[in-house]
Amino acid sequence: GEDVEQxxxxxxxxxxxxxxxxxxxxxxxxxxxxxKQEPGAGLQLLTYIFSNMDMKQDQRLTVxxxxxxxxxxxxxxxxxxxDSAIYFCAESIGGATNKLIFGxxxxxxxxx
Amino acid sequence: xxxxxQSPKYLFRKEGQNVTLSxxxxxxxxxxxxxxxxxxxxxxxxxxxxxxxxxxxxxIAEGYSVSREKKESFPLTVTSAQKNPTAFYLCASTRTxxxxxxxxxFGPGTRLLVL
Numbered sequence: 481g482e483d484v485e486q487x488x489x490x491x492x493x494x495x496x497x498x499x500x501x502x503x504x505x506x507x508x509x510x511x512x513x514x515x516k517q518e519p520g521a522g523l524q525l526l527t528y529i530f531s532n533m534d535m536k537q538d539q540r541l542t543v544x545x546x547x548x549x550x551x552x553x554x555x556x557x558x559x560x561x562x563d564s565a566i567y568f569c570a571e572s573i574g575g576a577t578n579k580l581i582f583g584x585x586x587x588x589x590x591x592x
Numbered sequence: 593x594x595x596x597x598q599s600p601k602y603l604f605r606k607e608g609q610n611v612t613l614s615x616x617x618x619x620x621x622x623x624x625x626x627x628x629x630x631x632x633x634x635x636x637x638x639x640x641x642x643x644x645x646x647x648x649x650x651x652i653a654e655g656y657s658v659s660r661e662k663k664e665s666f667p668l669t670v671t672s673a674q675k676n677p678t679a680f681y682l683c684a685s686t687r688t689x690x691x692x693x694x695x696x697x698f699g700p701g702t703r704l705l706v707l
Contacts, residue, residue: 525696
């Protein structure tokens with residue numbers, strides 16, 4: 481079945497790098513996404529990676545995909561207090577619905 | 593500015609009452625989605641619509657109903673049959689529904705509380 485797992489909590493100091501990890505089970509995933517949710521708000525798309533890619537870099541964000549291990553990570557360089565939020569990974573299995581399977585979310589707390 | 597709006601931001605429901613959550617988009621997107629978010633959990637799909645006048649059940653459709661009479665609007669009704677409606681409800685849309693993977697864009701959400 482489809483399942484996406486993340487660790488619940490990560491705490492880092494301002495200026496350090498953050499690495500948020502995600503594992504998924506559906507090998508037919510076409511795109512994998514990272515969304516950010518600030519308190520009481522909707523989800524903001526941060527970045528995404530196509531399943532035939534290993535890495536994607538976008539400014540402070542680096543996404544690594546290990547398709548063999550079904551492991552996805554999001555690295556945030558020079559983490560700032562404004563990065564404190566819940567981060568969701570999601571896999572899209574494509575097809576006719578563009579259905580997304582979301583992980584449980586990782587709460588990133590950035591200490592000043 | 594193009595985007596997705598949801599209203600109200602907070603909604604209170606009395607026992608046995610039906611309530612309707614609004615979702616509007618001016619992105620000219622074909623497909624729209626409703627998700628429910630509970631504390632400490634990921635998003636779960638309630639209903640989705642790939643085109644006007646058509647919609648399908650998601651993973652947790654029981655106790656909910658939708659309509660898609662206009663491309664830009666996809667209201668969700670939480671009926672009295674939904675026994676645990678307290679949650680954060682998120683609406684999303686994509687440019688097209690199928691054939692290729694499209695990124696989903698989300699509204700700001702509506703928090704529903706039962707009195």
